[in-house]
Amino acid sequence: MKAGSRFLNAVSAFALSTGLVVTGAGVATIAGTSIAEAAVVRNIEVRGATRVSPETVRANITIVPGKAFSNTDIDASVKRLFSTGYFSDVNITVSGGTLVVRVSENQLVNQVVFNGNRKIKDDKLQAAVRTQPLGPYSETTIESDIQAIKAAYAAIGRSDITVTTQTAPVAEGRVNLAFVINEGERTKIAQIDFVGNSAYSDGRLQSVIATKESGLFSFITRKDVYNPDKLRADEELLRQFYYNRGYADFRVVSSDATLDPSTNEYTITITVEEGDRYDFGPVTVESTVEGVSSDDLKGLVASREGNIYKAKDVQQTISEISRRVASQGYPFARVTPRGNRDFGSRTIAVDYLVDQGERAYVERIEIRGNTRTRDYVIRREFDVSEGDAFNQEMIARAKRRLEALGYFSAVNITTAQGTAADRVVVVVDVQDQSTGAFGIGAGYAAGSGGGLLLEASVEEKNFLGRGQYIRVAAGRGTDSRTYNISFTEPYFLGYRLAAGFDLFKNETDFDDDNYRYEDQGFSLRVAAPITENLSTTFRYNFTQLDYSGDLAELSAPYRRVVRDSPWTRSSISNTLTYNSLDDATLPHEGILASVTNEFAGLGGTSDFYKISGKAKFYYTLNDEADLIGSIGGSAGHVVKTTGQMEVFDQFQLGSNDIRGFERNGIGPRMANGDALGGQTYFTASAEATFPLPGLPRDTGLRGAVFADAGTLYGNTVNLFGEKAEGLDSSLRASVGVGLIWASPFGPLRVDYAVPIAKEDFDNVQNFKFGISSTF
Structure with missing residues (x-):
């Protein structure tokens, strides 16, 4: 029985036992009185729990004796009990002044083993699954574990893996669980094609991206493994390649991977629009911050009129101006580049506007995803800490430093609203890689x-x-x-x-x-x-x-x-x-x-x-x-x-x-x-x-x-x-x-x-x- 159906049954049983009527409009009442005002119990009785203590059950429901509750509390209590993973069924009813919680316990997992795996060792798979020895046996969790195992194999180029499970009872309420793995053949990349490129050949663009066609040493380098996330990263590499060579209008139209089941090989097709090539037009610096002179900042400009337009020159200029202005006592100053394309001359004029940005402070830096690298190793790459002025350029600089370390396969930094309007939470998501x-x-x-x-x-x-x-x-x-x-x-x-x-x-x-x-x-x-x-x-x-x-x-x-x-x-x-x-x-x-x-x-x-x-x-x-x-x-x-x-x-x-x-x-x-x-x-x-x-x-x-x-x-x-x-x-x-x-x-x-x-x-x-x- 699904959790949602069991929840509806529990609500229905509660309604029948208390005279509760649920109208078509979804309002629960007893003789015209809201359930929050009428439904109060004196005690809570737990039935069916043998391995899990009644205290644990009571601790996972939101209903408290002597306090009014509603159907929302019933909903939350059932969900919390199911989320523990210890129960296969939950039923809540009211008998007089007693709330009766009936549960059916899941079996416990005695041991988790992996059979058929040669390419990935047991300890790696054990870290990928959520089902653990002495934990509850949950069909939902096991299905999630199967997908996690498949994802681990897909990362090494084995997308046609199959995973099944076998159980063997070892004692009352306990089972051994085995994940049976058929690793299949390794998928390869037969061909990488580009469509829409004229300035650069397929071979030149293939040298830019990280995904490679299968070759003699692919079994060592693993660069011929198809991964959707890796392909998204390749799109960004292509953008940076073109942006730094004057193609400011470049975009990736699509990137598709097609698997041939007969050969177990992918063909990847990346469609691009290159656009025109631009040079830098007139470059100026304007400052609206009192005490900061535009003339003093012009020497920091890396982009020069007449040179090929390069996005990295713009980024370098933003970084240098931000650092200089912050050192002069303006930590909230913001540097914004404004580009003006001249399609006739194929130039981009850039004006760097320095203004006083909104006052904001870093409330905290939240680090996620680091399973191996310690938090302080990541934090020390930031020039800001909790309580400092928030500066977007300093955050971007920290991202570049983290990527340059070589410890992570992916680094993503986002911001979220803090506890006040002028507080910012910096969220750092990383993925550790082998070093x-x-x-x-x-x-x-x-x-x-x-x-x-x-x-x-x-x-x-x-x-x-x-x-x-x-x-x-x-x-x-x-x-x-x-x-x-x-x-x-x-x-x-x-x-x-x-x-x-x-x-x-x-x-x-x-x-x-x-x-x-x-x-x-x-x-x-x-x-x-x-x-x-x-x-x-x-x-x-x-x-x-x-x-x-x-x-x-x-x-x-x-x-x-x-x-x-x-x-x-x-x-x-x-x-x-x-x-x-x-x-x-x-x-x-x-x-x-x-x-x-x-x-x-x-x-x-x-x-x-x-x-x-x-x-x-x-x-x-x-x-x-x-x-x-x-x-x-x-x-x-x-x-x-x-x-x-x-x-x-x-x-x-x-x-x-x-x-x-x-x-x-x-x-x-x-x-x-x-x-x-x-x-x-x-x-x-x-x-x-x-x-x-x-x-x-x-x-x-x-x-x-x-x-x-x-x-x-x-x-x-x-x-x-x-x-x-x-x-x-x-x-x-x-x-x-x-x-x-x-x-x-x-x-x-x-x-x-x-x-x-x-x-x-x-x-x-x-x-x-x-x-x-x-x-």
């Missing part, structure tokens, strides 16, 4: 100490839900071994300071040179943001270096190093980093630059001052072809402060700086081939990358052409009368091609470079295989 990773990497380095390199690592970006980062890695090469441990607390002492440490140990056997090199040590670091794009990092570094080998085979500087080992280096350093890249993995636009100052001499063997820097600028050369260009450069200089500079304190250059040369392959060198390093270096590079023609872009394969140049020269090491080559500057250069693969195991890269300018004593390495990086 742990196990990685296996491989590389190859030629020359002594090189060969095949393998590394295994385990990392967690949200350790114990506290937002902490930890990584443990170990590597083994043909002639080398590496060990690393890193830990970072992103909010040290409650401030936005990322504090952490790194422990390392490296061992290398240089068989060709008959000596062994080992270094081990640690680094303590604290990083702090200065602006959204600029940050600074302070480090204390300690390294112990140990050389051993056949002294007769080494040059004088190395004989001294080996004879006097171990050496220690104790230094402090500061790095200033600017990062405006639009994407950390495959940047299309932006600058990544850093400058490091290091001073050694806080005890230990080394005494020197080093300054070094590097920068790389990315720019999209052709958007449709996804052709990305980059130019970069680096430089460094080291000087001794007191005493003798050691060989290992100087700069070394190789394949990571100028491709086509071995590690330590260029620069000053002894007659026997020992690399001395140099006091000064410069490098420059230019590169263009592009998707490989004829291959789906979802493979993650890109080609590259590049040119590198640089030099390493100068030496302050005592040569003990021996002669060395390359002490003066001499330009090296190379050109080459590369293959970049965004593999499921991390970004990998293979380069083939040919030196076009070199010295006779340089060591050449044409092939290079290893991890790809933005620098």
Whole structure:
């Protein structure tokens, strides 16, 4: 019997026992008197409850002896009793002055098991269902659990799953419950089509969205899983893509997914309207806030007349003006962009209006959906807290920060009316996602100490839900071994300071040179943001270096190093980093630059001052072809402060700086081939990358052409009368091609470079295989 029918029966029984008449108009009366005035009972009697105590039943009804009640109270009482899940039937009647509550109890679940599941473990399914051991057996709850299990499987691409249940009595009133699962075959995405696009090809748009066509490694990446929510998110990615390229009128007309039951594959069709492409027209700033000058704010405007219209430039301008005005003592100020399209010239004039917004305060921040990440990890990304002035831009900034953490698959922030007209409740809905990773990497380095390199690592970006980062890695090469441990607390002492440490140990056997090199040590670091794009990092570094080998085979500087080992280096350093890249993995636009100052001499063997820097600028050369260009450069200089500079304190250059040369392959060198390093270096590079023609872009394969140049020269090491080559500057250069693969195991890269300018004593390495990086 349905709950609604049982409720009507209960009301009817109550009406008959009290002489209650329910008229067609729905008004309940006894001899013309309302039920609220006439229906009063002296006590409440519970019948049929054996496992559930009568006190529990009474606690879940709204009727109180001695107090008048109405049919609304009957309705609420029946619903509350059913909502407990302990009862299969509820009947309420009145006998004289006694309210009689008759209940039929559900069976209790003794044990919940899952059969047939291989792709999702029991603990994951147990967390998804509401039916639990020692809880009530409820058909309604079990049906909801079946849908939850199906949703969990749909998330991994198994939409044709079937779930049934089996029960087995184990004692009076107790049953074992089994969910029997037929996982079926994994659904795939055979094709993603776009309709209405002319400015960009299907392949270019496929590279924008997160949903991918099924491919060779889809069983690892799981990017070919159809999910309606994921498709909605892809629509937003497409909007941002077009809005940031001048297409302000772009819209997604529809996105449909069709399943072919015969192949268990989806075909996704996304229909779009691109509209015209616009440039920025005249850009102005107007302020109606007394004490805030429009002229003072114009320098914060990122959008410039004549440039391609980009929504992110408008957002950046709003953010910068809001921050400046709030810092001047106007926390309620509001920045509103007003756009005026000129269809003839295809321009959009933007006027940023700064006015005094309505006074509102944050009553509370309510966080929902975080099953793993702790509340304070989310709250600390907000620059506002309970009681502060409500500022919409600060809320939007917090949303961007939460999304950038990588802890959540979805972040949604809404507002609700508080307890007063000027109070706002900020509601934060998040969905936790996996943040742990196990990685296996491989590389190859030629020359002594090189060969095949393998590394295994385990990392967690949200350790114990506290937002902490930890990584443990170990590597083994043909002639080398590496060990690393890193830990970072992103909010040290409650401030936005990322504090952490790194422990390392490296061992290398240089068989060709008959000596062994080992270094081990640690680094303590604290990083702090200065602006959204600029940050600074302070480090204390300690390294112990140990050389051993056949002294007769080494040059004088190395004989001294080996004879006097171990050496220690104790230094402090500061790095200033600017990062405006639009994407950390495959940047299309932006600058990544850093400058490091290091001073050694806080005890230990080394005494020197080093300054070094590097920068790389990315720019999209052709958007449709996804052709990305980059130019970069680096430089460094080291000087001794007191005493003798050691060989290992100087700069070394190789394949990571100028491709086509071995590690330590260029620069000053002894007659026997020992690399001395140099006091000064410069490098420059230019590169263009592009998707490989004829291959789906979802493979993650890109080609590259590049040119590198640089030099390493100068030496302050005592040569003990021996002669060395390359002490003066001499330009090296190379050109080459590369293959970049965004593999499921991390970004990998293979380069083939040919030196076009070199010295006779340089060591050449044409092939290079290893991890790809933005620098």
